[in-house]
Amino acid sequence: MISRQTITHPFNRGDYVVGAPTPPRWAADCPPGDGPASLQGDVPSGAGRVVAELRAVAAAVHTDRDEVVLRTRDWWAGTSIGETDGAPATPDAVIVEAADEDQVAAVVRVCAAHGIPLTVSAGRSNVLGAALPVHGGVVLDVCRLNSIVAFDAESMIVEVQAGMFGDLFEKELQEVHGATTGHWPSAFAISTVGGWAACRGAGQLSTRYGKIEDMVVGLDVVLPDGSTASYGTYPRAATGPDLRQLFIGSEGTLGVITRLRLRVHRLPEYAKGLAYGFATFAEGLDACREILQRGATPACLRLYDAHESGTHFGEAGTNLLLIADEGDPTLVDATMAVVADVCAATASVTLDGDAVLARWLDERMLVGKSGDGFAKGPGFVADTCEIAAPWSSLAPIYTEVVEAIEAVPGTLRAPRTSRTPTPTAPASTSRCAATSNGPAAASGTGPRGTPPTTSSSGTAPRSATTTASACSAPRTWSGPSAAASGRSRWSSRPSTRPGS
Ligand SMILES: Cc1cc2nc3c(=O)[nH]c(=O)nc-3n(C[C@H](O)[C@H](O)[C@H](O)COP(=O)(O)OP(=O)(O)OC[C@H]3O[C@@H](n4cnc5c(N)ncnc54)[C@H](O)[C@@H]3O)c2cc1C
Numbered sequence: 111m112i113s114r115q116t117i118t119h120p121f122n123r124g125d126y127v128v129g130a131p132t133p134p135r136w137a138a139d140c141p142p143g144d145g146p147a148s149l150q151g152d153v154p155s156g157a158g159r160v161v162a163e164l165r166a167v168a169a170a171v172h173t174d175r176d177e178v179v180l181r182t183r184d185w186w187a188g189t190s191i192g193e194t195d196g197a198p199a200t201p202d203a204v205i206v207e208a209a210d211e212d213q214v215a216a217v218v219r220v221c222a223a224h225g226i227p228l229t230v231s232a233g234r235s236n237v238l239g240a241a242l243p244v245h246g247g248v249v250l251d252v253c254r255l256n257s258i259v260a261f262d263a264e265s266m267i268v269e270v271q272a273g274m275f276g277d278l279f280e281k282e283l284q285e286v287h288g289a290t291t292g293h294w295p296s297a298f299a300i301s302t303v304g305g306w307a308a309c310r311g312a313g314q315l316s317t318r319y320g321k322i323e324d325m326v327v328g329l330d331v332v333l334p335d336g337s338t339a340s341y342g343t344y345p346r347a348a349t350g351p352d353l354r355q356l357f358i359g360s361e362g363t364l365g366v367i368t369r370l371r372l373r374v375h376r377l378p379e380y381a382k383g384l385a386y387g388f389a390t391f392a393e394g395l396d397a398c399r400e401i402l403q404r405g406a407t408p409a410c411l412r413l414y415d416a417h418e419s420g421t422h423f424g425e426a427g428t429n430l431l432l433i434a435d436e437g438d439p440t441l442v443d444a445t446m447a448v449v450a451d452v453c454a455a456t457a458s459v460t461l462d463g464d465a466v467l468a469r470w471l472d473e474r475m476l477v478g479k480s481g482d483g484f485a486k487g488p489g490f491v492a493d494t495c496e497i498a499a500p501w502s503s504l505a506p507i508y509t510e511v512v513e514a515i516e517a518v519p520g521t522l523r524a525p526r527t528s529r530t531p532t533p534t535a536p537a538s539t540s541r542c543a544a545t546s547n548g549p550a551a552a553s554g555t556g557p558r559g560t561p562p563t564t565s566s567s568g569t570a571p572r573s574a575t576t577t578a579s580a581c582s583a584p585r586t587w588s589g590p591s592a593a594a595s596g597r598s599r600w601s602s603r604p605s606t607r608p609g610s
Contacts, residue, residue: 111378111379111380111381111436112315112378112381112409112410112434112436112471113284113290113292113294113315113377113378113436114284114290114377114378115471116280116294116298116475117277117280117281117284119471119472119474119475120276120277120298120299120475121277121297121298121299121300121475121477122475122476122477123475123476126299126300127300128275128277128278128299129253129256129275129278130253130275131181131232131233131234131235131253131300132233132235132300133180133183133234134183134184134185134189134190136190136193136194137180137183137193140193140194141176142175142176142179142180142198142201143179143193143195143196143197143198144196144198145192145195145196145197145198146197147192147197147198147199147200147201147202148191148192148193148195148197148198148199149188149189149192149199149200149239149242149244150199150200150201150202150243150244150245150246153202153245153246153247154227154245154246156224156225156226156227156246156247156248157203157204157226157246157247157248158173158204159224160220160221160224160226161173161204163220164204164206164217164220164248167213167216167217167220168206168207168208168209168213168216168217169207169208169209169213169254170206170207171204171205171206171207172204172205172206172207173204173205175201177205178200178201178202178203178204178205178249179193179198179199179200179201181205181231181249181251182199182200182201182203182205182231182234182241182242182243182249183199183234184234184235184236184237184239184240184241184242185234185235185236185237185297186236186237186238186239186242187237187491187493188238188239189239189242190491199239199242200242200243200244200246202243202246203229203243203246203247203248203249204247204248204249205231205248205249205251206248206249206250206251207251207253207254208250208251208252208254208255209254209255210254210255211255211330211332211338211368211369214250214252214255214332214366214368215332215336215337215338216336217248217250218250218332218333218334218335218336218366219335219336220248221247221248222334222335222336226247226248227243227245227246227247227248228247228248228249228250229241229242229243229247229248229249229250229362230249230250230252230308230362230366231249231250231251231252232251232252232253232272232273232301232302232304232305232308233253233275233297233300233301233302233305235297235300235301235305236305236309237493240309240361240362241362250366252272252273252302252304252366252368253273253275253302254273255271255272255273255274255304255368255369256271256273256274256275256278257270257271257274258270258271258274258279258282258283259271259369261283261286261287261289263287265345266289266373266374266375266376267327267345267371267372267373267374268283268287268289268291268371268372268374269369269370269371270303270369270370270371270372271303271304271368271369272302272303272304272305272307272366272367272368272369272370273302273303273304274302274303275299275300275301275302276293276295276297276298276299276300276301276302276303276306277298277299279291279303280298283374284377287374288376288377289374289375289376289377290374290375290376290377290378291319291325291372291374291375292313292315292318292319292320292325292374292375292409293306293311293313293315293316293319293322293325294313294314294315295311295312295313295314296314296474296475296477297477298313298475299475303370303372304367304368304370306322307322307323307326307329307357307358307359307367307370308357308358308359308360308361308362308367309359309361310322310323310358310359314410314474315409315410315436317402317407317408317409317410317411318407318408318409318410318435318436318437319375319409322358323355323358323359324373325372325373325374326342326354326358326370326371326372326373327342327343327344327345327371327372327373328340328341328342328343328344328354328370328371329341329342329354329357329358329367329369329370329371330367330368330369330370331357331364331365331366331367331368332365332366332368333364333365334364334365338368339365341353341354341357342354342371343371345373378436378437378438380436380437380438380439380442381434381435381436381442381467382434382435382436382442382443382446382463383410383432383433383434383463383464383466383467383468384432384433384434384446384449384450384453384463385423385430385431385432385433385460385461385462385463385465385466385467386430386431386433386453386457386459386460386461387419387425387428387429387430387431387457387458387459387460387461388413388428388429388430388431388456388457388458389428389429389458390429391413391415391416391429391505391508392505392508393429393456393458394413394429394431395413395501395504395505395508396456397431397452397453397456397457398411398413398431399501400452400456401433401448401449401452404448404452405448406444406445406448406449407445408433408434408435408445408446408449409434409435409436409437410432410433410434410435410470411431411432411433412431412432412470413429413430413431414429414430414431414432415429415508415512416428416429422469422470422473423461423466423469425461428458428459430461430466431453431457432463432466432467432470433446433449433453433463434463434467434470495511497511
């Protein structure tokens with residue numbers, strides 16, 4: 111029921127572009143500016159001189175400056191800061207669309223032969239500028255690689271091309287094969303399967319189904335010299351390092367993922383939800399830890415602090431824990447019995463689990479609501495940050511992060527959260543920060559070629575490269591209006607909302 115519901119409520123209740131990148135909400139009112147590039151400096155001359163060669167091997171090539179600007183916009187706050195001020199992020203590039211694996215390899219070979227930088231681009235839903243051609247060159251758009259290639263019903267393994275968008279992938283899986291990946295990033299309908307692997311993504315039900323690295327059985331890649339490699343046609347190995355993991359989370363720096371083989375699951379018929387309130391956030395964390403350490407792995411385990419319990423569920427004053435599971439009734443009932451046992455002993459209030467689950471299901475893919483309720487003005491940015499940490503550190507981290515965010519001048523308390531806990535850090539705190547001025551707090555990797563603003567190697571139990579930034583814009587929100595511009599193919603679609 112939880113997985114089934116997702117294909118009916120995929121993203122902003124259907125307000126998105128199906129089968130192609132969905133631009134961020136600000137883009138609807140922001141035609142390509144003609145100012146200087148905000149995120150490109152000295153771009154070495156390059157792709158322009160091989161356009162004819164690229165046209166000969168690829169499905170489509172775009173060189174028009176405005177088209178390049180529109181086709182490189184992503185969901186990073188850093189991109190919007192320049193673009194909304196008339197300075198496009200990365201206008202100097204050539205966009206190349208490949209329609210199959212051979213075309214991908216041919217484009218890579220052209221770039222390799224001429225020493226041209228190549229940036230892989232798919233759904234462009236990343237929130238840290240990872241698909242921006244900050245060094246110019248070629249942007250290789252893989253969205254036309256968009257089919258399920260094979261389905262092994264006995265092994266429950268699906269083979270899918272990397273550019274297939276999550277909603278179409280899951281719909282076909284569910285409706286044709288009676289299966290689900292169980293991978294539900296909030297952006298699943300505006301991101302691609304290859305993007306999930308390239309960004310080592312996490313979904314809302316990762317406590318049961320795992321993160322993307324737990325799902326990938328194999329992948330095919332085009333390496334930087336244009337040669338191809340195939341890793342993993344078997345579920346496990348007894349020898350050698352796992353080279354599949356090298357490409358998962360590599361964000362397009364080690365090769366182009368063209369095809370993936372993913373472990374999938376029978377589509378569940380049965381689900382159950384419970385909800386409790388805790389006197390403190392730390393007590394809620396303890397309950398999560400106890401549930402998991404007793405061996406129960408409910409698909410959804412989400413703890414909201416007192417403020418967000420109010421804004422999400424009208425339960426201000428308590429720290430709300432939502433637990434939901436789906437699958438075989440025997441297993442779900444056993445899991446929820448452990449949950450009920452733990453929470454009966456520790457929670458201060460038992461809530462209506464069905465109602466809380468129903469509300470979460472209805473709203474879980476509604477992004478951008480972190481900005482609702484605020485009068486948006488110059489420099490307004492709403493975003494999220496995610497943290498993975500050992501149990502022993504989570505409670506103090508929560509307290510310190512909230513204090514640090516609230517100490518930033520101009521920070522507002524925002525009403526939404528959007529991230530799911532990871533299996534080993536199930537109660538990672540997720541909090542929106544809306545700043546109207548003041549310094550930036552950023553984590554994760556920046557656009558290709560810029561150093562990470564913080565490092566997170568190896569100290570947290572899991573990592574997700576989608577860790578977002580909460581930052582303020584030093585410029586004004588002054589993009590020219592769409593009415594004054596030639597409309598792009600995107601500006602005429604229903605407006606979408608930036609995520610958080
Ligand atoms: C509203 C919103 C909510 C989000 N929620 C989540 C969430 O819950 N969980 C989560 O994990 N993420 C989330 N994200 C972040 C984003 O959706 C993920 O990072 C996603 O996996 C990116 O996929 P994409 O297809 O959009 O890739 P892009 O943004 O196009 O690319 C991202 C990076 O992957 C590389 N890449 C893409 N495809 C390939 C390929 N085939 N081969 C090699 N490299 C490739 C690109 O070069 C780039 O470095 C969210 C984003 C938004 C805007």
